[in-house]
Amino acid sequence: MSALTPELERKLGMAVERMPAFPRSVQKILELTRNINCLPKELVAVIEKDPVMTVKILKVINSAYYSLPSKITSVSQSVVYLGINTIKNLALGFAAVGILPRMNAAGFDIQRYLLHSLVVAGVARQLATQFAKSEADPGDCYIAGLLHDFGKVVFAQFLAEEFRNVLEVSAVEGLPLNAAEERVIGVDHGVVGALLAKRWAFPEHLVNCIRDHHHADAAPSAMMDCLRMADQIVRLREIGDSGNPWRETEAVAAPGRFGDDIMATVNAISGSLDKIVEDAQMFAQVGSEK
């Protein structure tokens, strides 16, 4: 695994500060906050579906200023500390930056990326509840799912030409996306996502999970198991687009926990899966694709 130059890491970190959020959440935040009595839980529901807004809130709450005894991974917990009005005003600030354009010079569709991330988040949370009770926090697994591919949006926005090249190499050569990223950019999206997450003082287990989700030899954890399995299920079912399709040759993640028949795991969560997908489609404004 190669590393980014400190200069590029710094540039990307600063770029993300000015990165606009997803169109649907910007629209919803503006809509909700027009009503002085808008329900705090509705604001939270919007923010926690947007990777950009979530990253920005977690960055504030985990900053040295609050010097909290333990790191925070959830938007609702941030509400307890910061107060809903501060959260609302931060969200309005994020909304004022503008909206992330659906298409970028890299040709990476951010709406379908959002759908992928939302479903992975929901599925990872569900898997934690059903398969890793008391080993992994379902809320942590949700955040890991929502942010695991954050590095890709960063690439698409700020290293667009290189990332376009990555997507092409991966498609033409049938190479996993992370391998193509390593070849073209020098690092994969997990490493970049983790570098940024570390820079923003996110909790270590979340940083590790983001960094290593494509590295089979990384230290195992229940959270990682749930994230990888969720990612595979979502790619297998072709929901959204992470730029990295499921390939038949891909080894099934965490067979020790889930067995080696991925369909058995899909069936075990099928009751929740449809609802997760439906909610995510509604939010990402991407209709059924099959």
Add this chain to the structure above:
Amino acid sequence: MKVRFWGVRGSIPSPGQHTQRYGGNTTCIEVRSDDNSLIVLDAGTGVFPLAQELLRQMPVKANIFITHSHWDHIHGLPFFTPLYIPGNSVRIHGAYDVVSGRGPDQVMEVQLQYSYFPVREAEMKAGIEYETLSINEPVPVGDATVTPLLLNHPVVNLGYRIECNGKSVFFTGDHEPWLNIYAPEDEGYAEFQQMVDMQQGQLDAALKGLDVLIADSSYTAAEYPTKIGWGHGTLEGNIAWARRLGVKKLVCTHHEPTRSDDQLEQAFAAALASSDYEPGKPGEPEIMLSREGLEIVL
């Protein structure tokens, strides 16, 4: 340590015949440590009569601690006359506001904009310093220490615990006890409640051994349901809190600007009655309303 109230009203100054007994000035509390170091909690309009008193005690060395930047806690600041006199020193402490990304220096800057106030900060001749506080990190002032604690209000609000030679007083600034944003039937309710309880538990732990609690008691319990989320506490809620903490004295402050002295006393009496308050009973705190001129010696 001595505590003196110069402004006790919430939201907006409320002078007039109906507020003469308790006073109409907005929040300002003077605290003198045992070595007479001056700590000023908030600079509502009550800071102006305090300033006039201080002019008799020159040179002034004041440490102003702003709980939060809402008008009623800062609008007396440009009228804090010691700011204009060379030889005085004024240190203004306050929170870092995550929304604006600024510290307490922003408070004066906003107030002294040309269209709103005739004097520029450069024309104020006292030594003025600003200090952005870190949550939970004590600041020494003379023989006292002031510890800022993060409370709950629509803008970042710090409560201050002042400790001096074994005696302690805590002022909430504006504070509404944390509450669950979910309804009991919602999925996130239990988890959020756990976080709320933890937060309250941390505050209570930080207030262990407290002697005097000065708390935002804007509303009555009956008024509260229509004021949820406005960032203020209730008389009844603070009576229960003071008992839970085991403090010796509770001073209820930040009186509603629309309440006359009589109405304030009625609301207070009703809250005491509904809480089955028995003054003088062992373990029961002494409970009182703040009023301008009230002095407490610890």
